[in-house]
Amino acid sequence: MRRWIVLCLVTALVGSASREARAQTTDPKAQLAEADKAAKAKDWQKALSAYEALHMAAPSAEALEGIATARYELKQDAEAHAAYTEWLEKYGAKASAAKKATAQARVKELEARTGAITLDVDQAGAQITVDDKLRGFSPLPSAVRLAPGAHKVRVTKDGFAPFESAPNVGAGAPQTIAVRLVANAAAAKPVEAPAAHATAPLKISTSDGKGLVYLDGKLVGEGAYSAELPAGMHTIRVTRDGYDPFEEQIVLKDKEPLARSITLKLASKIETGPVQAAKRPVEGIYGGFQLMGTLGVGGMGSSPEKLCDAADRPPEVGSCDAGSAPGAGVGGFLGYHWDPVGVELFALAQYDQQSPSFRWNASSVDQGIGPDPARTEDFTIRRLGGLGAARVRLTFQSDKIRFSTAGGLGLSTRTLYLTRDVRATADPALADKLVTDGQGYLSLAVNLEPSIQYRIGEATALMAGFSIILDSPTNLDDVPRTAPEGNHRLGANGLTTPSYDLASGTQLWMGAFVGMMFGP
Numbered sequence: 001m002r003r004w005i006v007l008c009l010v011t012a013l014v015g016s017a018s019r020e021a022r023a024q025t026t027d028p029k030a031q032l033a034e035a036d037k038a039a040k041a042k043d044w045q046k047a048l049s050a051y052e053a054l055h056m057a058a059p060s061a062e063a064l065e066g067i068a069t070a071r072y073e074l075k076q077d078a079e080a081h082a083a084y085t086e087w088l089e090k091y092g093a094k095a096s097a098a099k100k101a102t103a104q105a106r107v108k109e110l111e112a113r114t115g116a117i118t119l120d121v122d123q124a125g126a127q128i129t130v131d132d133k134l135r136g137f138s139p140l141p142s143a144v145r146l147a148p149g150a151h152k153v154r155v156t157k158d159g160f161a162p163f164e165s166a167p168n169v170g171a172g173a174p175q176t177i178a179v180r181l182v183a184n185a186a187a188a189k190p191v192e193a194p195a196a197h198a199t200a201p202l203k204i205s206t207s208d209g210k211g212l213v214y215l216d217g218k219l220v221g222e223g224a225y226s227a228e229l230p231a232g233m234h235t236i237r238v239t240r241d242g243y244d245p246f247e248e249q250i251v252l253k254d255k256e257p258l259a260r261s262i263t264l265k266l267a268s269k270i271e272t273g274p275v276q277a278a279k280r281p282v283e284g285i286y287g288g289f290q291l292m293g294t295l296g297v298g299g300m301g302s303s304p305e306k307l308c309d310a311a312d313r314p315p316e317v318g319s320c321d322a323g324s325a326p327g328a329g330v331g332g333f334l335g336y337h338w339d340p341v342g343v344e345l346f347a348l349a350q351y352d353q354q355s356p357s358f359r360w361n362a363s364s365v366d367q368g369i370g371p372d373p374a375r376t377e378d379f380t381i382r383r384l385g386g387l388g389a390a391r392v393r394l395t396f397q398s399d400k401i402r403f404s405t406a407g408g409l410g411l412s413t414r415t416l417y418l419t420r421d422v423r424a425t426a427d428p429a430l431a432d433k434l435v436t437d438g439q440g441y442l443s444l445a446v447n448l449e450p451s452i453q454y455r456i457g458e459a460t461a462l463m464a465g466f467s468i469i470l471d472s473p474t475n476l477d478d479v480p481r482t483a484p485e486g487n488h489r490l491g492a493n494g495l496t497t498p499s500y501d502l503a504s505g506t507q508l509w510m511g512a513f514v515g516m517m518f519g520p
Helices: 002-025 029-042 044-057 062-071 079-096 097-113 303-309
Strands: 115-121 128-131 131-136 144-146 153-156 164-166 174-181 199-206 212-215 218-222 223-229 231-241 245-254 257-262 286-295 317-321 326-338 341-354 357-360 374-397 401-424 432-437 440-456 459-470 507-520
Touching: 029 044, 029 062, 029 326, 044 062, 062 079, 079 097, 079 144, 115 128, 144 432, 153 218, 164 174, 199 212, 199 231, 199 245, 212 223, 231 257, 245 257, 286 341, 286 459, 303 317, 303 357, 303 374, 326 374, 326 507, 341 401, 374 440, 401 459, 440 507
Parallel strands: 115 174, 199 257
Antiparallel strands: 115 144, 128 131, 128 153, 153 164, 199 223, 212 218, 212 231, 218 223, 231 245, 286 326, 286 507, 317 357, 326 341, 341 374, 357 374, 374 401, 401 432, 401 440, 440 459, 459 507
């Protein structure tokens, strides 16, 4: 007995909680608040579903107005026109002047953006579908409003041949289609009147008013259907894109009404093809910067370098090292790209230096101020300058990787400074230092830069590449050289200081760079 009492109490509590939960989920105010929230967030598809569910459960001016507004924002012009028209007919008389004026203005706007067809059917009760969607049975209470373009009209009735038409609807241009159904040959034959059959009313509806309703394999409506049907077994089927189909067999008993409310479930398996990302064109304004390391290939062509490399250098040169010509630079570019070709301006600031060194034996030749003693000479030739060029860029890309090559012609300007440190071999305390003024040149310059870029954002890419730069001191200017001097000495001994060429011949720099590119 005690167990039975406890079981009753638990059942009552669970039932009460269930009823309360159902009441909360079907509370019209809560549903309206949810729909209004989606509308304020401009999530019009979600708002439309919420307003339609609310209107199905509890029709109201607010729900119908929400449906009309959502369809208007979703550019569903024909459906929005129908919703606004229904709202004006049912609720317009009691609505505020502002809301009524808005609805009337939008109806007028939508009439200009849509077309209307009137179907003049000579047989009552004929089924009318437009674009495979059931619109009702003849005579229709009003014209069918449609978006501009081609449409498909089909009118059918038992005993008559189907009527089909494909009208081209124009915006703001109503038209009438005369439908004259022709009796089938079999229908023209006299038949015996069927005996009276047992019938029962059937009403089918979906929870949100959407989905195609089939009865015994025949499409009979969308979202809802009601009719008086023969008693017996029938099959109901409801389908909708993105949802699992619903199917049920029912048995109608004579004069016993039957109603079915159907809630479709989201598809348990959704198959999609591979997502293809849209290729982003390389088009528009772009720019970037780069940091590079360079090496002068073939040296500078300076006098100390040439002397060290000469096969017939004088016997006084005990040993020497011509030295390499390392350097660095920073550059930037700005241009406009038409996929796959771009045009840009490029500027580069660059520094490099060369450090030849010599060990000289004592000279037996009097240079006019006495023979040179045995000594070491360490040279540093510093070059500072840069170039500006107009370049063409060719770019190809995949989803993340770009391959690009830029090349062009411009002008370079360079200034060179020479420093010579001399120490006597016999007495290192005897020293001399020569520092010359800057000697410059102007030259035509050629630049070529292949690179690869990795996109880290829609308009940002990391860049790495290889740079080649060419110029020459003599194509527009003279060889930069220092003036000879006669006032340098190592103690009591004179020190020969001739004129030094600082750079000559073709100057070639090659080196890797890294940077970033911004733009398309």
